[in-house]
Amino acid sequence: LLHPESPFFSLPLRLALSSRRPRIYDPTCDSRAVHRRTPSPQPSPYLLAKLRDYESLHRRCGPLSESIDPTDCKFVVYSPSQGLGNRILGLSSTFLYALLTNRVLLVDFGPDMEDLFCEPFPNSTWYLPETFPFLFQLQTHRFRASYSYGNLLKRKEEEQNKGGKIGQDGDSSSSPALLQIFLQDKYNEYDKLFFKDENQGFVERVPWLVLIHDGYFIPCLFQMQTFRSELEKLFPDQETVFHHLVKYLFSPSNQAWGQITGFYEAYLAKAEERIGFQIRVFEPKQTPFTAVMKQITSCTQKHRLILPQSDTSKSILVASLSRKYYEEIDWMYGRRRRQSTGIAVYQASHEGKQHSGDNSHNMKAWMDIYLLSTSDVLVTSSMSTFGYVAAGIAGVKPWIVMIPDPYHPRGADEPACERAINLEPCFHFPPWFAYPDPPGTGGLVGRCEDVSWGLKLV
Numbered sequence: 001l002l003h004p005e006s007p008f009f010s011l012p013l014r015l016a017l018s019s020r021r022p023r024i025y026d027p028t029c030d031s032r033a034v035h036r037r038t039p040s041p042q043p044s045p046y047l048l049a050k051l052r053d054y055e056s057l058h059r060r061c062g063p064l065s066e067s068i069d070p071t072d073c074k075f076v077v078y079s080p081s082q083g084l085g086n087r088i089l090g091l092s093s094t095f096l097y098a099l100l101t102n103r104v105l106l107v108d109f110g111p112d113m114e115d116l117f118c119e120p121f122p123n124s125t126w127y128l129p130e131t132f133p134f135l136f137q138l139q140t141h142r143f144r145a146s147y148s149y150g151n152l153l154k155r156k157e158e159e160q161n162k163g164g165k166i167g168q169d170g171d172s173s174s175s176p177a178l179l180q181i182f183l184q185d186k187y188n189e190y191d192k193l194f195f196k197d198e199n200q201g202f203v204e205r206v207p208w209l210v211l212i213h214d215g216y217f218i219p220c221l222f223q224m225q226t227f228r229s230e231l232e233k234l235f236p237d238q239e240t241v242f243h244h245l246v247k248y249l250f251s252p253s254n255q256a257w258g259q260i261t262g263f264y265e266a267y268l269a270k271a272e273e274r275i276g277f278q279i280r281v282f283e284p285k286q287t288p289f290t291a292v293m294k295q296i297t298s299c300t301q302k303h304r305l306i307l308p309q310s311d312t313s314k315s316i317l318v319a320s321l322s323r324k325y326y327e328e329i330d331w332m333y334g335r336r337r338r339q340s341t342g343i344a345v346y347q348a349s350h351e352g353k354q355h356s357g358d359n360s361h362n363m364k365a366w367m368d369i370y371l372l373s374t375s376d377v378l379v380t381s382s383m384s385t386f387g388y389v390a391a392g393i394a395g396v397k398p399w400i401v402m403i404p405d406p407y408h409p410r411g412a413d414e415p416a417c418e419r420a421i422n423l424e425p426c427f428h429f430p431p432w433f434a435y436p437d438p439p440g441t442g443g444l445v446g447r448c449e450d451v452s453w454g455l456k457l458v
């Protein structure tokens, strides 16, 4: 393992000539014009100016720049894990952190993420260059032990308890060249201290950060004094933070766009109303199909989400790993009543189960997320990041169905679904000290509709 203090470590800072694969921003990205064109809500002029500044920073310091000055540029590397929904939330959060701290965002995508998105930053690439010496070790346990910020804080505390003294904040000679910030669901009490204002000064001096996480940690950034006033300027309406970030960062690649528009034109475009069902069951073996369907039907009936009597033609898209939900919904609204209702039900894929490391599986997931986002009415599943992303792109507040969960049984009197109060995703595992601004105090964060221990911008 190369030590960050090693002189060799400065080599990767000369990123210039060697990018992992020759890539560059594709100005022909067919989806971009359509995807980024949202009539409302509009991004603030301050956010737009900040994005333009970021793009020039990325050009100046990023992998394709000719002259890189390591003293002048700092980086944050996003290393993905889990499914596509989690990754999109994680990457959006990392990008906002990069914007706030003037770092260049680089992604450590493997082959399974190939060709899903257009490069977001003009005349540059966001791919981590091959010369990065930690490339193959980013995810390893040993890497975490040696370079994680949590472990550094823990060691510091142990040293102090023994009466020693290491790396006081304010002492720049003690800054490492690289730190891993580990923020996954199983992060420990030391890792969580990343979200404390008093630690940002130290982190700020480290040229390379590697963030390992898969959640939407933006509510915690809003709670930090360090970032609060800048965030308020960037997002005067803090209920659309994710919507703006996801639309800016993730435009479907030409390949994905071809598949999305092909399906859309063939099946969904002609309907006067599009309804999307996103049905995600985390423990299918232990969760009865009928119990899930019961929640979905009581939600749609109670809130009159599908009115077969109306003379509006409707298409229903069912996104789910399982074909059974499609068949049942098709039976209820489509096939059985087609002549009289003008409702047609479709499913783009049914993958059976979640795969990892599979590019074509991820492509289908992206296609489903994007097709869902064309819905006028969205019905999503509790705890699912896949649904949060679809709603965020759509700009449509979803009805979140409370899917039965064997590990977290719900009360019998709980409603079958709740309308999301805004487009913001839920952060599923906030640190205890972030929790929450007391209700009625004008707080920035509050409870999530679907996860009682989660936190979201309100």
Ligand code: GDP
Residues within 6 Å of the ligand: 082, 083, 084, 085, 086, 087, 278, 279, 280, 319, 320, 321, 349, 351, 353, 354, 355, 361, 362, 364, 365, 366, 368, 383, 384, 385, 386, 387
């Ligand atoms: P979450 O687990 O529901 O929070 O969502 P993630 O997107 O993080 O992980 C679930 C993964 O399972 C997805 O990325 C897909 O690979 C797969 N998956 C789950 N639901 C669907 C679906 O409706 N359609 C497709 N195509 N894939 C799905």
